[in-house]
Amino acid sequence: MKKVLPIVVLLIAAFMLTFLLSGVNSSREGFQQDIVKGSAKRRDDTGKPVRNKYSINTRFDGENNFQADMDFVYVNETDESHDELFFHLYPNVFRSSERLPFLKKDLDKVFPDGFSTGGLDITEATQEGNKVDASLSDDGQILKLSLKEPVKPGGFTSICIKFNLTVPRANYRLGYRFFGDKLTLSLGHWYPILAVYEDGNWCLDRLYAFGDPIYSDVADYAVSFDVPHGFTVAASGALKDHKCQGN
Numbered sequence: 001m002k003k004v005l006p007i008v009v010l011l012i013a014a015f016m017l018t019f020l021l022s023g024v025n026s027s028r029e030g031f032q033q034d035i036v037k038g039s040a041k042r043r044d045d046t047g048k049p050v051r052n053k054y055s056i057n058t059r060f061d062g063e064n065n066f067q068a069d070m071d072f073v074y075v076n077e078t079d080e081s082h083d084e085l086f087f088h089l090y091p092n093v094f095r096s097s098e099r100l101p102f103l104k105k106d107l108d109k110v111f112p113d114g115f116s117t118g119g120l121d122i123t124e125a126t127q128e129g130n131k132v133d134a135s136l137s138d139d140g141q142i143l144k145l146s147l148k149e150p151v152k153p154g155g156f157t158s159i160c161i162k163f164n165l166t167v168p169r170a171n172y173r174l175g176y177r178f179f180g181d182k183l184t185l186s187l188g189h190w191y192p193i194l195a196v197y198e199d200g201n202w203c204l205d206r207l208y209a210f211g212d213p214i215y216s217d218v219a220d221y222a223v224s225f226d227v228p229h230g231f232t233v234a235a236s237g238a239l240k241d242h243k244c245q246g247n
Helices: 004-040 090-095 104-110
Strands: 053-060 065-075 082-088 119-127 133-137 142-151 156-166 174-179 182-187 220-226
Touching: 090 119, 090 174, 119 133, 119 142, 142 156
Parallel strands: 053 220
Antiparallel strands: 053 065, 065 156, 082 142, 119 156, 133 142, 174 182
C-alpha cells in the first residue's frame, strides 16, 4: 500500500495538471479568436473609425535607409477639440551623442563600433490633402502639426506624413548589426507615433535610460515593406500578401 499510494497521488496530480493545461489552452484560443474578431471591426455602424490607424508604406534601400508614407487616421476620443497633434520621433535621439538615453557604462554595448547617428526627417505633412505646418521641438524628438481643421470630440481626420529614416549602427531596439555577412535591422518605434492625450495634456516624455518610457494608444496597423531581393521581413501581425519582382 505504501508503494501504491504515491503512484495514485501522482496519477491524480498528472490528471489535474492535464485538465488545467487544457483549460488554459482553450482560454488562450478563445482569447485569440476574440482578438481577431475585435480587430476585424475597424468602423462602427455609422462608418466612423473605432480607433486610430497607421497605414505605412515603406521602401528599404538595402543598407540602413527607408523612405515612407504614413496615412494616419486620428480619432478624437477626448472631451476637447484639437487643432494641434503631437507625435514622438523617437529615432531622433540618435541625432547627437549629447543626450542619449543610456548609462555611460552601457555605451560600449550599444555602440561597439563607436557612436552612430540616425534619425527621422519629415518631408511633408498634410490633413485631408491640405498641407499643414510642422515644427520640431525637444531636440527634434517631438513633431507638432498645426491642423487646418480642428478635430471635435468624437470626430476624426486623416493625416499624411512622409518621412525618411536613417537607422543607426547600434545594439538597440532601433539599430542595425552585422552577423558575419548578414545584415540585421531592428525597427522598434521607427515611425512618427501620436502622443497620448491624458489629464488635459499631451504626454511628451522623451526616452530615458531607465524603464520603458515609450507610451502610445492602442491602434490598428497596416504596414508594407518594399525590400531588395534576399531580405526577409519578420514582424508581428497577419501577413496579407507578398510578391517578388525581378531577381
